[in-house]
Amino acid sequence: MDREEYVEAVLRAVESIPEGSVATYGDIAEYVGQGGPRQVGAIMREYGGGVPWWRVIRASGVPADEVGDEQLELLRADGVRVANGRVNLREVRWNPVE
Numbered sequence: 001m002d003r004e005e006y007v008e009a010v011l012r013a014v015e016s017i018p019e020g021s022v023a024t025y026g027d028i029a030e031y032v033g034q035g036g037p038r039q040v041g042a043i044m045r046e047y048g049g050g051v052p053w054w055r056v057i058r059a060s061g062v063p064a065d066e067v068g069d070e071q072l073e074l075l076r077a078d079g080v081r082v083a084n085g086r087v088n089l090r091e092v093r094w095n096p097v098e
């Protein structure tokens with residue numbers, strides 16, 4: 001898969017995360033079948049503005065520093081419960097095979 005195909009695959013994966021769910025950067029890389037969390041993060045920074053980027057979060061359940069408040073606000077609007085600035089991944093993690 002070339003870079004352009006990879007970018008498109010990542011963005012399609014993010015678009016398929018339903019409202020009320022989140023995925024980690026690593027989840028997206030695994031779903032796409034290439035790269036890792038850092039590569040997904042780089043794509044989201046560069047190209048993610050047109051997809052529900054706020055549904056992709058660190059594996060710790062804590063948003064990235066540069067988007068933290070905005071991301072948590074958007075997640076709450078999606079119906080995701082946020083406690084102490086953290087999302088409980090066990091409750092809302094996207095499982096694309098369900």
